[in-house]
Amino acid sequence: MRLKLKLYHLYFSFLKTYRSDSSVLRKKAKAQFTLLSIFLLSGFTFIILDLIFLGMNTDVLMVIIALSPLIIGFVLLYRGSYNSSVFFLLVGIVLLMPLTAFISSNHEPIKLYNVAIFGIIALLVAGLTAERVIHNILVGIASFITLTVYFLFFVIPAELKPFTLMIDAYIASMVLVGLSTFISIFLTLQLNQLIYELLRSNSELDRRVAERTRQLKISRNRLIETEKLSALGGMIAGISHEINTPLGSSILINSHFGTIRDDLQEMVIAGSVTNTYLLEFLEKSDDLRKLQEDSLSRLKKLIDSFRKISADNRQKEPELVNIREEIEMTLRIFRKKIQSTPGVNLKIENPREMSIVTYPNLLWQVLTHLLENSLFHAFPSGVGSIELSYEMVDSNLVLQYRDDGIGMDRESQKRIFEPFFTTDRGKGRTGLGMIMVYNLLKNAGGDIQVNSLPGDGLSYSVRLPDLSRENEQE
Structure with a gap:
């Protein structure tokens, strides 16, 4: 054994x-x-x-x-x-x-x-x-x-x-x-x-x-920080430029008003004020007041735009939104705006009844900015077409937006969602529309992709989740 x-x-x-x-x-x-x-x-x-x-x-x-x-x-x-x-x-x-x-x-x-x-x-x-x-x-x-x-x-x-x-x-x-x-x-x-x-x-x-991967991560993080600083610098420059214009006008108007007021004061002391001069003074004062109101109104709109950029839709309660009705309502409103350019054609491909739970007016705001961008940038000749299509993909609304305008180069595509980036600043564009769209969709759990070639139109792919499905999963 x-x-x-x-x-x-x-x-x-x-x-x-x-x-x-x-x-x-x-x-x-x-x-x-x-x-x-x-x-x-x-x-x-x-x-x-x-x-x-x-x-x-x-x-x-x-x-x-x-x-x-x-x-x-x-x-x-x-x-x-x-x-x-x-x-x-x-x-x-x-x-x-x-x-x-x-x-x-x-x-x-x-x-x-x-x-x-x-x-x-x-x-x-x-x-x-x-x-x-x-x-x-x-x-x-x-x-x-x-x-x-x-x-x-x-x-x-x-x-x-x-x-x-x-x-x-x-x-x-x-x-x-x-x-x-x-x-x-x-x-x-x-x-x-x-x-x-x-x-x-x-x-x-x-x-x-592992060492090379670590170095690449460090380099990538540095590049990201550099891009953030560059974007921050561009945003500060844009804010300075946008605020400086109405603010400078207000200062100039106030200075001019002080000059004509001093002239009136001297004439009153000298006893040489006439009715005709008083009427001219009142007329100039009214013109300066209107200019001041315009400058302050522009400044207020700019500040409102800043607030919209950081606005969080989640402060509102999601509700059931009829996609077809929302898109058709937006296009009806926008058609009134483009009556001066009848050459632009708006079309919805295969409209169908579809509803999702999302934040109210979100889709309307997104479409409004996209349509305004196409109107201002895509059709310099005043002739073109905009097509919309939508479908549900894996509990997400996927909206395809296309125009056949002049398109956009690669560099502009990279910067399109940067604050204050615009190619038409001299025409009164602030460059805040697309960053608003980006933040609106991001806060709602969605996203937006852009694709374009110069001379070949511009297309956006917008994804918006159905929040009712997310709540069911939770």
Whole structure:
């Protein structure tokens, strides 16, 4: 019983030495199985020949029994137990090859040489597939023991040749197996060194990739910060320009009013004020008041625009919006604005009844800005067309907006959602419309994409989620 426990412990101790990456063990097990299949084929060839000419005998039964480790190793390989598979396949090498060699020849010394040759092949397999040097040593010891057992219990009793001839064959076979053991150990050490170098190279490559990735992230973050600072600088310049114009006008008007008031005061002190001068003073004052009102009104509109940019639609409660009615209402209002340019045609492709839950007036605001952009920028000749289409895609309203105007270059497309970016600042455009559209959609969980080529029109793809579906998912 103790002997069985010791053997059991020895078996599992040897099995535990095969601990490696599963992919490496899988490759080794497959290599061993391929080599064993070759040995198996040769063994079966001799078995068939023996069955044909001699009939079943004890040697054939021994070979069949020795095939069991190969079968077990194959099953374990198939089930994915790679470390156990490697072990059983090595056991199969040690058992199968000498038994096959023993029945492969009827010549006395050649039997030992055949056993030695198969032992050498087993050692070479171990050298190419073993994890540690202990595996090579164990296979070498097994080959030595196998040679000795066959020499003492099979060859000597069965042969009639001189004993010295048997001794010479035995010694030569042992020397060959010993040399093969050293070669096997050398192969294992060399392959392990190559594997170590490969793993170290992979580790170094991973480190370099990680470092390069980190540097790229730093560079990207710096680029983003630079772009933010550039956009902030442009926004500040735009704010300064837009506020400075009405503010400068107000200062100039106030200065002019102070001048004519001083003139009136001097004439009153001198007693030379006439009714005609008073009427002129009142008329100039009224003109200056109107100019002041215009400047202040423009300044108020500008401030209102700033407030709209940062406005959050989520302050309002979402409600059910009929998409078709919302679009048609927006187009009706806009058609009144473009009565002076009858050459612009507005069209909805395949209008259909559709409703989603979203923030009120959101779609109207978005469409109004897009339509005004097309009217001011797309059709310098006053002739063109604007087409709208919409559909539901994965609980999102997708609105396609297209005009056939002059289009937009790539640089302008990159900056279209920047505050105060406009190509018509001299015509009273502030460059705040598209940033309003962007923020409105973003706050509602949607987005907008722009695509254009110079001379080939402009298209927008607007995505607006159905908030009722989002609430259901939550």
